[in-house]
Amino acid sequence: MVADFYRILDSSSRGEFLGRRAELTALDAVLERRPAEARLVAVTGPAGAGKTRLVAQWLEEVRTRGCTVAAGSAEHPASMTPSEVLTSSLDHCLRHAPESVFDGLGAEELSWLAGLFPVLRQRWTARWPSDPAEISHVFGLARALLVRLARERSLVLFCDDMHWADPVSLEFLRFLFLDPPKAAIVIVLGYRPAQAGPGLTELVERVVRYGAAIRIELGPLTEDQTAGLLPAGADRLTRRLLHHDSAGNPGVAQELARAHGPRPELGHHPHGDELRSGIPHFVVPPVPEMRRLSPAALLALCAAAVCGDPFDLTMVAFVAQVTGAEAQTVLDELAAEHLVLPAADGGLRLRDPVVRAAAYHAAAPGWRQSAHTRAALLLRLAGAAPARQACHLEHTAIAGDTAGARVLTAAARDTVFTAPARALRWLEVAARLRQAEPDPADVLTRATALALDGRPAEARTLLVGLRRQRAALPEELRAATAEWLARTERWLGLTAEADETAHGEPAAGAEPGLWSEQLAVAVDSGTAWARRPGTGAPVDALPAEPAHRARCLSLLAASAWLGGQRGTAEGRARRAAELVDGLDDAALTGGLETLRWLGSTEAALGRREEAERHLLRGHRLVGLHGQRVLQRGFAVALAELCLSHHDLEGAGRYAEEAEQCAAYGPVAATAAGRPTEDPQSPLKLLSQREEQIAQLVSQGRTNQQIARELGLSHKTVETYLGRTFKKLGISARAQVALLVGRAG
Known part of the structure; x- marks a missing residue:
C-alpha cells in the first residue's frame, strides 16, 4: 500500500525517471534479500537534487514486490507538532491496519500509542507520557508496532525533509537504532545536509558506524543526464548552457528549461551573468521556503534578487530601506532557510537562478523600479564597475541622462566578449538616453557585439558605413574598424573581400590585429599564408601581449602545416600551447578562435590529447559567453577530431550541432581538414x-x-541507407554527411 505518498510529491516531477540509475541500484541492494534487522538509509543532497523523485521511483518499484510502503514528510519547524514526521509517515498504514496488529495491548498502552499517533485517536483515548521513563515505554510500544507491521511483508518507511524533523521523531529513531529490531524494516531519510541539525547528523553517522545504515549522496548530474530531463527539441548548446547554469541540479535545470519553452532558439536564452544579475526572463511560483518567511525576510529576499549576485548586507539594507541590524537579522533567517549562501568571491548570493526569479517577480513592479534606482545610486557612490551599475540603470535611466548613457556604453565595451547579446541591449538603452548620433567607437562596439552574437551581416553593414568615415577617425580606431570588417567578411565566407580589407590599410603590416587577420583569411580558406611584398609583419616580430602572441603563433602553425612544413608547424604549435595553457579563460575571451586554430593543427599533427583539450575549452567558452558566430567552427573541428579516431557517435553529435549552427557562420577549412596519420x-x-x-x-x-x-523506389533507397548506417556504425544522416565531407 502507498501511504498518501503523492501528497509529498510535486505532481510535475512525476514522469519518466532519468538519471540517478546508480543511486537507484544502491537502494535496490538494501532489499535484495529480506533484511534480517532494521536498516537506515540516508538520501542526502541540496534542494532540487531529486531526493524525493529518486525515492518515489524506488517505492513504486518495491511496492510491486509486495512490500508495505509508507511515507510522510517533516514540516517547517514553525508549524511542527511533536512526532510529526513519524505520525505523518505511518498515518495511512495505521488507519488501515488489521486488528491483529494491536492484539495483546492493554488499554493504557493503546492510549499511549494514540497520544503518539493521532490517527489512532478515533479508536482510543489519547494520553501523552509525562516523564522520561514513560516516553521510553511509548517508544518501545512504537518499536513493537513497527515489528508487527513488518511481520508478513517488508516495511519500507520514507521520511522526507528530515532537516526539519521534530525532536520527538529524531529521539524515536535514535531509540530504535540503539538496538535495531530483528525485522524487515527499512527507514529512508531524505534531507539536505547543509540544513540538518547536529542531532540528525550525529544519529546518521552513529548508525552508519554501527553498520546498520548506508548513505546515498546525490551530487550534480552529468551533462548527458541533465540533457535527458530537458525537452526533446532543445539543441546541444542550449542543453549545455542549462546544465552549466543549473550546476547539474535537476530541479533547477527543469525549471530553467520550462521557462525557455519547448524549443528555445539555439543558445539564445538568458544564461550566466544574465541569470545572476540581469533580468530574470521567466516567472516561477514561489519556492516552498518563501511561503514561510517573515514579511521582513521576504522583503530582504526581494531586495537581494534586485541587487543580483553577489550582494552584501549594506546593499540589501539600502535597497530594502532597513537598518543594518534589521538586515543582519533577516539575512540570518534567509541563510537558515538556505535561500542565501556565501558567494565564492566573497559576499553573498542567492541559492540558484530559480530562487532569484521567484523573489524578483514576487515584488510589486513599482517597488522593484524604486529598488533598482536605489541600487544604481549606491553602486555609483561606491564607484562600482560600469557593468554592475548597468544592470540597474537599464531599468531606471530616462531620456537625456547622458551620464547614465556613458556608464551603459562603458559596460557594453567591458562585456562585449563575455556577453555580446547583453552588450547590445545596453547600447540600445544608451542610444535612447543620449538621443544623438552614436560615437564612432560605440558603433564599432555595436558591430563587434552583433558579429559575435551570430549576426555578422548586420555587423558588416555598420562597419562598411564606419569605414567610409575613416579619414576622420583616429588611427587606432581606423585600424580596429578594418580588422573587424575583415573578420566579419571572413565569417561570412567573403574570402576575397576579407583579404583585401586586411591588406587595405596603410598600417596593415605594423598593426598586429590586421596582420593576424591576413593570416586568418588564408588559414580559414585552407591555404598557407604568403606575405605580400611590402606588407605583413615578420614572423620574429610577434606582439608581446600573451593572448595576441598565442593567436599569431596558432595561425602561423596552421599556415605552416597547410604549406607542408611539419617541423615548423610543430614548433609553433608547442609555443602557442605553452602560452594558451598559461592564460586564464578571461584572457582568452577576446580571441577564442586561437583555440580552434591551435586545436585543429594539433589534431592534424596527431596530438589528439592536446587538440581535444584546446578544442573543448574553446567550445565551452564560446557557448558560455554567447559568441554564437564561433560555435559552428568548434563543432566541426571536434567532429573532425572524433572522426579521425573512429568515434562516429561523437562525430555525429558535433555534426548535428554544426548543422544547428549553420545560420551563424560558414565552416572554416582549417588545418585539420588535411590528411592525418590515418x-x-x-x-x-x-x-x-x-x-x-x-x-x-x-x-x-x-x-x-x-x-x-x-530511378529507384523509395523503399530501395531506405534499404541502401540502412545498410550504409550499419556498415559505418552510425545512426544519423548528419554523420553520413560528415564522413563524405571528410573523404573529400
Missing part, C-alpha cells in the same frame, strides 16, 4: 550504389529526391 576512409566499406546514395545524402537530399534522381 587516411583510411570508412566509405571504402560501401558498395558503389551505397556510396552514391551517401554522396546525395551529404548534399541534403531526401530519400524521395534520391529515389527520383537514381
